[in-house]
Amino acid sequence: MPTVASSIVTALAEHGVTQVWGVVGDALNPVTEAIRTEDRVEWVGVRHEEAAAFAVSAQAQLTGRIGVCMGTVGPGSIHLLNGLYDAKKSHAPVLAICGQVPSEELGSDFFQEVDNDRLFADVAVYCRTVTSPAQLPLMLEQAVNAAYAEQGVAVLTLPGDLGDQELPKHARPATFAPPGRWASASEDQLATAAEVLNGASSVTLLVGRGAREARDRVLTLAETLQAPMVLTLKAKEGLEHDNRFQVGQSGLIGNPAAAGAMDDGDVLFLLGTDFPYRDWYPTGKTVIQLDARQAHVGRRTSVAHALVGDVGETLRALVPRLTARTDSAHLDKAVAAYDDWHARQESLLDPHHDSTLIGKVRAVFDNPDDRIRPEAVAATVDRHAAPDAVFTTDTGMSTVWLSRFVTMSDRRQLVGSYNLGSMANALPQALGAQALDRSRQVISFSGDGGLMMLLGDLRTAVTYRLPLTVVVFDNGRLGMVKLEQEQGGLPEFGTELDNPDLCAVALAMGLQARRVTDPASLDEAVAWALGTDAPTLLDVVTNPDEVSVPPKPTLAQGWGFAIAKSKEALESR
Template sequence: MKVGDFVVERLHAWGVRRIYGYPGDGINGVTGALQRAGNIEFIQARHEEMAAFMAVAHAKFTGELGVCFSTGGPGATHMITGLYDAKLDHVPVLAICGQAEATVRGANYQQELNLDRMFADVAGFAQEASSPAQVRHLIDRGIRVAKAGNCPSVLIFPKDIQDQDYEEPAVAHGFTRSGVGYRRPKIVPDDTELARAAEILNAGNKVAILIGAGARGTAPQLIELADRLGAGVAKALLGKDVLSDDLPFVTGAIGLLGTEPSWDLMQGCDTLLMIGTGFPWSEFLPKDGSARAVQIDIEPSMLSLRYPAEVNLHGDAATTLNALLPRLKHKEDRDWSRTIETNIASWWKKLEGRAMADATPVNPQRVVWEMSPLLPANSIVTSDSGSCANWFARDYRVQNGQLASLSGGLASMGAAVPYAIGAKFAHPDRPVIALVGDGAMQMNNMAELITVQKYWKRWTDPRWIVCVFNNQDLNEVTWEQRVMEGNPKFEASQGIPDFPYSRFGEMLGFKGIFVDSPDRLTSAWQEALTSDRPVVLEIKTDPEVVPLPPHVTLQQARGFMSSMIKGDEATGHVIGETAKQVFNGLFGKKE
């Protein structure tokens, strides 16, 4: 048995059944072993960064370890962005990289990089093999660290090591013998701390709950918790699919991409419970001293990081909530919960008014607003970073049973399509929809449509849809320049070429749908969702529809007006669209 064969055998023993990657001579020993074994599926991406994003998506949508691999040198450097996505969103991913021969390490050899140093910041465990007897414990420890720490691990194998005969570690000094297996424990906080947390939550009159991805799988407990405390529940973006948006106490997303009810919830509460969230923008949380707080998180380093909590409960969400719920009293006063529900009902009407406002040619909010009620209950939705993430956050009303995610902590462009590919391989019987801006499509997502073309006929359900918002603008940055910096749109940096995305899809054998009229949106979505093949749905959207934050600060208002005064080429259009958004938000949909 060669070392490459042992690597594949050990991965299989750990439960790995799929690897995303791109080959190269630096990883040929493992590639050949994959071919010989035939028991782990290899998915060939078009780029190593995309392979890493696919592995992240596998981890997010299954709870399992995601695995990617590459050659050394540029293959490894390409992969690092996707691994940072895994690190910042706290998901387990294993990356396997090739390396120049051990015999030339330190010789400034071709494609020789100090990869263990390069990956040291992103990985919880990063090691390069130097002998066959070392490989067993590197694999075992790397996978165990990734799974236990919800983080990336990186294993680096020099070319010659991969092709050497495998050696079991000796029962002797200077060797160590590792084993396979890890199951996450159920961690519950101390009874004393649970009692303290219950005292704070029972004493509160206006309780707010903020949930993130760490609360996934706790919907029954959260519903009981909100009912017992009369609380509203806001969702960090990575926690969007934890609870259905149709629940009357769910205020939706929080932050710059969030909702007005979530802003009102946080500013009006006297008690805050945070569960499994690392939501970064603390300015959207209560002011210091205005609310007593309790936080639950499996990662102790995240406790009291965004808001000072009186009680920090180190534990997994489900087990901790199960232990906490019997200690909580049912609140009889429902004035606070009635206020929350009234705010939410008003918000959905306001959002409909904004989505249905006229635009030139199509209002991007309406694209997602029309999509949302048409999605099957088992759909998976991914979004890219950029302005489309605003509409994903607000206008997509996630239903119970649906899954959704995006690059959260890293907020990387170019993740939506590889996420959708990873989701489809993990769940080939479920429809998958990716919401993508034209900037991300041109950056790196168009090439991955070729990956879909290569594999889609394997999928049980062929429905795989990429919805492209074609506005010829790097729109999120344009608005950040206007509002945050007070500068007009800089066409040289912001304008991007027009491209026939739907026709490109047709060239690949997909269904291509082009929409440049809002009246076509519903039928276009229906056509896409009943297609017998993947779909590229291209929609010509208006770049001047403002992504209004839930709360406009004086500084943001000044920045916006400054950018208009300085001569933004679209000043008239921008002001007109903003006025329509405000009008329709106040008075609802125009008849």
């Protein structure tokens, strides 16, 4: 007869799950034993459970299929929590199987006992503890179905004495429901939106992840309306390449052209986005929002007209109702501003930039030690990376540089902690991506602060022969925090990192590695790293004082930055 543990693993294998990530131990030993004897499922043992949760969240985001991780009693399950919150906020279907003390000890404050149902209540769309073998098939079905239906996290807790118990004699295997299908917004919503769009003098599109699968229809909409298209970071994948309407990102990582396009349009049309930064929405505009999730409508900015439905299906019904525009002045202005900004950014990519007259003047203030500019690192990786590479980025400045200097081609994919904003996400997400396909190029844009947080899981890449490339922006700083402090007029404090030689650390852990300090050697080093068929780390020593100017810098920010730099000069240089 199948046991509780073997029935879980068999049902997941039948569903197509090929990996389970976590750390072995006590209450979950029956489950890991069932994995050991199931040829269809690989066990990936990490050095920290947080890495397991991040890894399977990345897998779920890349495939749309459920990712599975495990954490054993008490601390092991608690360690999953940060990665599971990232899955929640990224709308990634994830199943976490958590251990618990034996049933007879529940509620006794036993060694390592934690109330998982309370602990995971906020992060999980389904959170239950199995108390009897007879419950198992139904509870597993409910957990997985809920994770898919709500695009979130399900937590199933298993007391230590239940895993090796047999199921009742006539228990049926767990099976999982097929996904639902989204439909178009309703007729009255379509009619109103068409009337507003046809009557607008100019329209700007803010396009998010929810529109990625409707690329052709979004481009047709932009063509019809002659509308510039501001992309959220998560919309770069699928919508950035070969798109003459796109003008980059908004928000702190964005550019002046995107901010201008949003400010200048008469109507702002949000498509499949829950872009969270209220300060970056323009005021006084007529806003239309199209989203499959009703709860997203109006929670970031005031929305005059809502379209609740699938982006692709709704646009299929909406675009034929629109009158094609001939006036492209609004679009042309935004695109010209974006091209001009982009050209100025490109000037920083020349290794000899700081030798020019303008470069020498700027370098006196922001690069006196002639370190490699992070913009050049991102652009060089972009140039050498495969057309189907998967990129992950740590939260902070490495995301800024990818946003501005890496183009998502039609087959490239991108994962990051773009809603939770956690540190240390890029490496474990890259591990998860690489484990899906060991022949596909996976590149982690890691900050030195983020990498050091989960440094031990560099070894996971070696253990499981995951040939990812970790590009470290090694500026000895928590760079985004430094920028935040300086824009507020504060000298940087608490952001400096006394890193070890990260190249030497990586070599000691079994990776291929190089340290790069000379701008002239960057191109060759990146080509070497991306051509190495083994886990590889490229430790690039970058300029810690590089300034990422916000798209709409305020006078207060400018004065704050000037005051902060003068304080730093008096106190340090």
